[in-house]
Amino acid sequence: MNEMVKMVVVLTVLSAAAGGVLAAVNKGTASQIKDQQLRFVKGPAIETILAGSSINPIENRFEIKEGDAEKSIFVGKFDGKANTIAFEEFGKGFGGDIGVMVGVNMDTDKLVGTAVTVHSETPGMGARAKDDPSFVSQFKGLPVANPVSVTKDGGQITAISGATITSRAVCAAVDKAMQAYQKMKPELQQEIKKVGK
Amino acid sequence: MPKTLVQEFTKGLWQELPPFRLVLGLCPTLGVTTSMENGLGMGIATTFVLFGSNILISMLRSVIPSKVRIACFIIIIASFVTIVELLMQAYTYPLYLKLGVFIPLIVVNCILLGRAEAFACKNNVSSSMADGLGIGIGYTLALGSLGAIRELLGHGSVTVWGHLSYNLMSAFPSYHPFTFMVQAPGAFICLGLMLCLINAIGD
Numbered sequence: 001m002n003e004m005v006k007m008v009v010v011l012t013v014l015s016a017a018a019g020g021v022l023a024a025v026n027k028g029t030a031s032q033i034k035d036q037q038l039r040f041v042k043g044p045a046i047e048t049i050l051a052g053s054s055i056n057p058i059e060n061r062f063e064i065k066e067g068d069a070e071k072s073i074f075v076g077k078f079d080g081k082a083n084t085i086a087f088e089e090f091g092k093g094f095g096g097d098i099g100v101m102v103g104v105n106m107d108t109d110k111l112v113g114t115a116v117t118v119h120s121e122t123p124g125m126g127a128r129a130k131d132d133p134s135f136v137s138q139f140k141g142l143p144v145a146n147p148v149s150v151t152k153d154g155g156q157i158t159a160i161s162g163a164t165i166t167s168r169a170v171c172a173a174v175d176k177a178m179q180a181y182q183k184m185k186p187e188l189q190q191e192i193k194k195v196g197k
Numbered sequence: 198m199p200k201t202l203v204q205e206f207t208k209g210l211w212q213e214l215p216p217f218r219l220v221l222g223l224c225p226t227l228g229v230t231t232s233m234e235n236g237l238g239m240g241i242a243t244t245f246v247l248f249g250s251n252i253l254i255s256m257l258r259s260v261i262p263s264k265v266r267i268a269c270f271i272i273i274i275a276s277f278v279t280i281v282e283l284l285m286q287a288y289t290y291p292l293y294l295k296l297g298v299f300i301p302l303i304v305v306n307c308i309l310l311g312r313a314e315a316f317a318c319k320n321n322v323s324s325s326m327a328d329g330l331g332i333g334i335g336y337t338l339a340l341g342s343l344g345a346i347r348e349l350l351g352h353g354s355v356t357v358w359g360h361l362s363y364n365l366m367s368a369f370p371s372y373h374p375f376t377f378m379v380q381a382p383g384a385f386i387c388l389g390l391m392l393c394l395i396n397a398i399g400d
Contacts, residue, residue: 003262003264006262007262007264007265010260010261010262010265010269011265011268011269011272014257014269014272014273015272018272018273018275018276021276021280022276022279022280025279025280025283025284026283029283029284029286029287032287032288033283033286033287033290036286036287036288036290037286037290039290040290040291040294041290041294
């Protein structure tokens, strides 16, 4: 009986202590981790989409509530006008969620570019969605009002050969982004004015 | 005969070199050694966990009831692994991305549980510390050397931390890198040859 109590006590204390330490470390590193993610995961994608912006999109970002989630919106300024935004959406890929950064020009309501941020697709197959720019460049210039899909599903995007699921996931993410954009547009126009100043 | 601290430390570097002598912890050994940097990073992360868990388990060895010792070891090891994971995300994010799932998988690395069970729970804190450090550094060197060989043959050059690099092609202009070495089968062949070499050298 005594041994039984000791086992329970030791395990409980140990688990509680471990939980406490981990919570503290998690809290202490949270903001640093967010910075790093912005720099290394979203940074390159944002840079390709908003290349040539006269302000730094990562520094000039704001948050918008969309449903339950908060979205980070990155703003690019071209020819003296802060009119281009980029934000991330996710699609279900072959190996998990695929993050796609989608850039939209708010004056023309057209996509300025897309880039894959995170994925766990098969190297050499689905991973080409990130490595091969010719796939994502197909989205450039498409109007946000029309849904996108791969040619197999009757759409306009040529899928990566051997990676239809990945290509569909990227299309789904872009679709989601376009819908979210249309929903958020009034709010975006409000917020973006503050950045322009 | 009780060993000295120095002996506890140095045994990890050769006699009980984890992947080559004990043939333990092969999953990350095969998985992450596509480059020297990955190998070293993985080794350092493992060393941190091993060092921390060895000390803590040795300190708590009289408190932990033997019937639930494995569960206690796992809690301690898993906590250290999560700390390493968070710290790597915070300070060495690109490396964290490259190592990916292998960082959380340190929990099930049999070297850690092996050292906890076979050493830390039977010895005092200072020798457990020396043991953990020795085995960890041995593991780091093993992964680093395997990674260096694979990267050198597979890419024709070795780069560490973006600054230090050595290009094989400048010394042997006719050499053509074969990517086979940085793919999965190359890992098995390279590890096999390494084991062969280490066994040939012997004690």
